[in-house]
Amino acid sequence: MNATATLPSPEQMYQAIVDRDVEMEGIFIVAVKTTGIFCRPGCKAKTPNRENVEFFASTDEALAAGYRPCKRCRPLERAGSVPVWLTPLFEQMESAPSRRWTNADLQSLGLSPIRVRRWFQEHYRMTFHAYLRTRRIGLAVDGLQSGDDVLSVALDHGFQSLSGFRESLRKWTGHTPTDAKHKDPILVERVLTPLGPMLAAGNDAGLCLLEFVDRKMLPKQFERISKLFSQPILPGSHPVLAETARQLEEYFQGKRKTFDLPLRMDGTPFQSAVWQQLREIPFGETRSYQQLAVKVGKPTASRAVGRTNGDNRLAIVVPCHRVVRSDGHLCGYAGGLWRKKRLLQLEQATSSAGQLALPLDIDE
Incomplete structure (x- = not known):
């Protein structure tokens, strides 16, 4: 997904490798001229001098330039792969x-x-x-x-x-x-993506959770769905989880704009209305919290819309990342604002010629 995105400045990228900033994973690749090796931004190898590095948008570009992958951070593999x-x-x-x-x-x-x-x-x-x-x-x-x-x-x-x-x-x-014997469990499986591993949970009734594994609220989300559906949560595979992984792969490859998955989105009438509006935001576009509040018939409920947005348990599939502030700034994404920016860049680059509809500034 990084081949179509604009790279940060060389100064920002070098500082990222000095800091071993894993939030830059998937955004750029760093190559070291003196060793002929390319790495992830968060690689724990010794930091090279600034004059000895160059940056690429993808592993393909680094390979084409004659560099070979680092054996320590394994940049050709998805983050979260079994080492x-x-x-x-x-x-x-x-x-x-x-x-x-x-x-x-x-x-x-x-x-x-x-x-x-x-x-x-x-x-x-x-x-x-x-x-x-x-x-x-x-x-x-x-x-x-x-x-x-x-x-x-x-x-x-x-x-x-x-x-x-x-x-x-x-x-x-x-x-x-x-x-x-009579109570089907909710099964959980890891799904690898270019932005880091996710956990998908579901069963015959549908997908009920899809979150990045580093989300701090993830354990509480599991507690909530276990109580909500009165079902135990156990590791395991299921066709709906396999289909989720397949459709996510197509999404990140720019081949899929909508998801066709059975979903379990139980919530209050207000939550359900907001989540439905999220699903109706077109691929590559954004809406403000205020616009969503108007859509659900509660024009003064922008804050409540924001809270409900944060309660969404199905990242990417129910695209809460497409909601921004009225001035276009990014805020309020549980998976990390850097991921929100990357998802929007991917979608907008896929839907048009890479022209961003909004500046995608991050509000810290």
């Missing part, structure tokens, strides 16, 4: 999804338990062992809903006793095995 050092662990987890892992098991693979814990906390918002427990619970729920007996399900998924399985199920889902 090489962690790949063997994921392969073993896939081959034996019900296995109980210990720190000694991790160390036998040459992995630091602390490093693994930190990676899972950053990318899944839970520790490695918590992730394993919820994953095993999810597989157990699938077994129960398929008609398997409770004892077999418990033993097959690594639980040492029936009582231990019941307690874990109650702790993580709030349900007994009997209840779990």
Whole structure:
């Protein structure tokens, strides 16, 4: 998406690599003349001198100029991809999804338990062992809903006793095995995008959450949807999540302007009206909070519209990033104002010849 966007000034880009500013990810690539390597802005390698660097809008441009990708920050991969050092662990987890892992098991693979814990906390918002427990619970729920007996399900998924399985199920889902047979969980899966990884949550009823993983309010959002829909939230895959990932990929490639996904957007009548108006803002255009307030028949409710905008649980798909202040300044985006600017630049560059309809200034 960065090939069509205007780059920041060289001074801004150099300062970004000095600061290792991850918010510049996806905006530019830095190449080091003395090593022949190109990196992400947030790469933790030693900062090169200013006279030894040049900047590119994309990895393709850096490759065409003869540079090779950094092995440390891996700029050819999507941010949030499973790193090489962690790949063997994921392969073993896939081959034996019900296995109980210990720190000694991790160390036998040459992995630091602390490093693994930190990676899972950053990318899944839970520790490695918590992730394993919820994953095993999810597989157990699938077994129960398929008609398997409770004892077999418990033993097959690594639980040492029936009582231990019941307690874990109650702790993580709030349900007994009997209840779990008839209560579909909300499944959560990571989706990689050029602006960083996102978490998508949904099931047969539709997509109910799509947020960037670094959003501070994400844990509270999960609590809200669990209570709102009275369903447990567990790691897992689902066709609606796979379709969400596919449509997001097309969106970032400039091949899709609207999303065709089943959505669960339960809210108050006012919230529902605002969210519907968000979906009606055309691709590549913007509206002000005041304009939305008028549209929903509440011309003095600009602040309430802003709060409802912030309560939107479906980033990009329900395009709250298309709402700006009346003077064109950007403000109020939970995913980060830098992402809001990038999304608008992508859309406006795709819909026209790259002419921005608004200045896209960020109001700090």
